Amino acid sequence: MHPFDRALDLRTIDTGLVRGATEPQWANMVGPFGGITAAALLRAVETHPDRIGDPLALTVNYAAPIADGEFDITLRAARTNRSNQHWIAELRQGDEVKTTATALFGLHRDTWTDIEALLPKSAAPEDIPRGNFFEGVVWANRYDMRFTEGAIPEDGVLSDSSITTLWVRDELERPLDFAALAAISDIFYPRVFLRRGGYVPAGTISLTTYFHADKAQIDAVGSDFVLGSAHANAFSRGYFDQSAHLWSRDGALLTSTHQLVYFKD
Amino acid sequence: MHPFDRALDLRTIDTGLVRGATEPQWANMVGPFGGITAAALLRAVETHPDRIGDPLALTVNYAAPIADGEFDITLRAARTNRSNQHWIAELRQGDEVKTTATALFGLHRDTWTDIEALLPKSAAPEDIPRGNFFEGVVWANRYDMRFTEGAIPEDGVLSDSSITTLWVRDELERPLDFAALAAISDIFYPRVFLRRGGYVPAGTISLTTYFHADKAQIDAVGSDFVLGSAHANAFSRGYFDQSAHLWSRDGALLTSTHQLVYFKD
Numbered sequence: 001m002h003p004f005d006r007a008l009d010l011r012t013i014d015t016g017l018v019r020g021a022t023e024p025q026w027a028n029m030v031g032p033f034g035g036i037t038a039a040a041l042l043r044a045v046e047t048h049p050d051r052i053g054d055p056l057a058l059t060v061n062y063a064a065p066i067a068d069g070e071f072d073i074t075l076r077a078a079r080t081n082r083s084n085q086h087w088i089a090e091l092r093q094g095d096e097v098k099t100t101a102t103a104l105f106g107l108h109r110d111t112w113t114d115i116e117a118l119l120p121k122s123a124a125p126e127d128i129p130r131g132n133f134f135e136g137v138v139w140a141n142r143y144d145m146r147f148t149e150g151a152i153p154e155d156g157v158l159s160d161s162s163i164t165t166l167w168v169r170d171e172l173e174r175p176l177d178f179a180a181l182a183a184i185s186d187i188f189y190p191r192v193f194l195r196r197g198g199y200v201p202a203g204t205i206s207l208t209t210y211f212h213a214d215k216a217q218i219d220a221v222g223s224d225f226v227l228g229s230a231h232a233n234a235f236s237r238g239y240f241d242q243s244a245h246l247w248s249r250d251g252a253l254l255t256s257t258h259q260l261v262y263f264k265d
Numbered sequence: 266m267h268p269f270d271r272a273l274d275l276r277t278i279d280t281g282l283v284r285g286a287t288e289p290q291w292a293n294m295v296g297p298f299g300g301i302t303a304a305a306l307l308r309a310v311e312t313h314p315d316r317i318g319d320p321l322a323l324t325v326n327y328a329a330p331i332a333d334g335e336f337d338i339t340l341r342a343a344r345t346n347r348s349n350q351h352w353i354a355e356l357r358q359g360d361e362v363k364t365t366a367t368a369l370f371g372l373h374r375d376t377w378t379d380i381e382a383l384l385p386k387s388a389a390p391e392d393i394p395r396g397n398f399f400e401g402v403v404w405a406n407r408y409d410m411r412f413t414e415g416a417i418p419e420d421g422v423l424s425d426s427s428i429t430t431l432w433v434r435d436e437l438e439r440p441l442d443f444a445a446l447a448a449i450s451d452i453f454y455p456r457v458f459l460r461r462g463g464y465v466p467a468g469t470i471s472l473t474t475y476f477h478a479d480k481a482q483i484d485a486v487g488s489d490f491v492l493g494s495a496h497a498n499a500f501s502r503g504y505f506d507q508s509a510h511l512w513s514r515d516g517a518l519l520t521s522t523h524q525l526v527y528f529k530d
Contacts, residue, residue: 064346090343104525115499116427117499205321206369210523231381241477243523253498264376
């Protein structure tokens with residue numbers, strides 16, 4: 001089984017209760033990669049028998065580090081409408097809440113469409129060497145990342161801009177799906193590293209992703225690279241936010257994603 | 266009592282259960298203004314005896330229209346850490362969930378600070394006449410809005426840009442606080458109206474706001490205008506997202522806010 005699917009291998013214990021386990025290949029410096037936790041929560045909803053429609057919005061709040069081992073996800077549809085559904089989920093280990101989430105699923109219908117966000121200009125991924133990531137960050141090895149702007153900063157080299165743009169795909173070329181998109185939406189290392197020229201203590205505390213793509217658009221991407229670009233808005237008294245977009249190679253906006261990050265500096 | 270405070274006048278029924286009522290002065294076309302609901306949910310957490318710190322992030326999911334009359338908000342701290350706290354809340358009428366929310370509160374500490382988002386250029390609010398809003402939208406009368414870009418579109422006049430920039434303050438010059446900031450973060454009418462040249466059926470289904478300002482910065486704004494600027498990222502198969510910033514007149518970024526909106530067109 002692919003390491004992504006192993007991390008999302010959830011067993012139904014009861015109605016609204018599934019059990020999973022951390023997967024060592026997705027380890028971050030403390031606990032698992034936030035993106036894999038977001039993906040597991042999304043997958044828990046996706047595979048619930050009452051679920052209708054596709055993921056539209058996902059908010060994941062990282063309340064405490066997840067320890068290595070098993071975790072339980074409780075989830076329920078707080079409201080089911082004709083065309084959409086509002087979910088609430090919590091991830092626990094023992095009695096401790098480690099993560100909370102809300103998810104909005106819904107049906108798509110044909111409407112006027114337009115993309116206003118600007119696709120970043122960049123060379124083709126085939127023309128860019130595979131990049132390095134911070135040492136000891138195991139999950140980063142699950143991805144083939146090719147930075148066109150704002151790669152991992154050299155120690156002490158401060159940048160005026162917090163923008164990182166990169167091509168990214170699954171290292172083993174697993175085809176994209178909603179859960180994989182949820183994970184990749186958290187792939188951008190904390191923008192404060194770029195601004196401050198290296199590692200400072202930092203961690204995502206809340207992550208929201210909007211899914212613009214439907215299943216057909218995601219299937220069309222297959223195992224190709226997607227282009228991601230992230231930037232920060234403001235750093236203020238212990239917290240900053242960063243926003244990002246993920247694009248298909250042919251210019252479809254797949255997700256818009258935002259997060260609030262704590263930092264010490 | 267000011268209509269904003271009346272809308273946020275919550276009575277404690279039990280630990281983790283408060284009761285409020287819709288306030289006619291905040292009526293939208295269907296149900297109350299989403300911003301006032303966000304403010305009421307934030308206020309419920311703010312006034313909970315266990316609350317620590319200031320609002321950092323708020324996600325509100327609009328699951329169904331709130332009917333005129335009383336509503337109950339249930340809330341609990343899912344996790345309390347040393348410096349932050351994760352809340353889950355639900356707004357119900359009878360047995361029906363109308364709104365779900367998660368809120369992150371936390372302590373501020375002195376760190377390196379910087380604002381990367383660009384303050385929109387605009388004339389002073391004193392040099393711009395008070396703008397009109399869509400007819401029949403009662404809540405809009407609670408604000409003095411002065412548009413510098415992307416005012417209410419004339420019927421049939423399509424715009425290439427979804428950007429609206431405006432100065433806004435409470436009509437009665439009630440001083441700003443966190444709850445008022447939460448409300449104003451939802452003040453931007455659906456961007457699809459601007460692009461499509463008038464009203465189309467549309468409604469916010471999920472709203473996330475990050476609070477960059479602490480209490481001292483908010484108090485410094487007092488009852489002055491704040492500058493808001495919003496834009497859409499993508500319109501796709503029944504849904505679009507819009508992102509916005511709120512600024513103080515002296516250029517402090519107060520909030521970054523994002524929402525997913527359904528539409529028919």
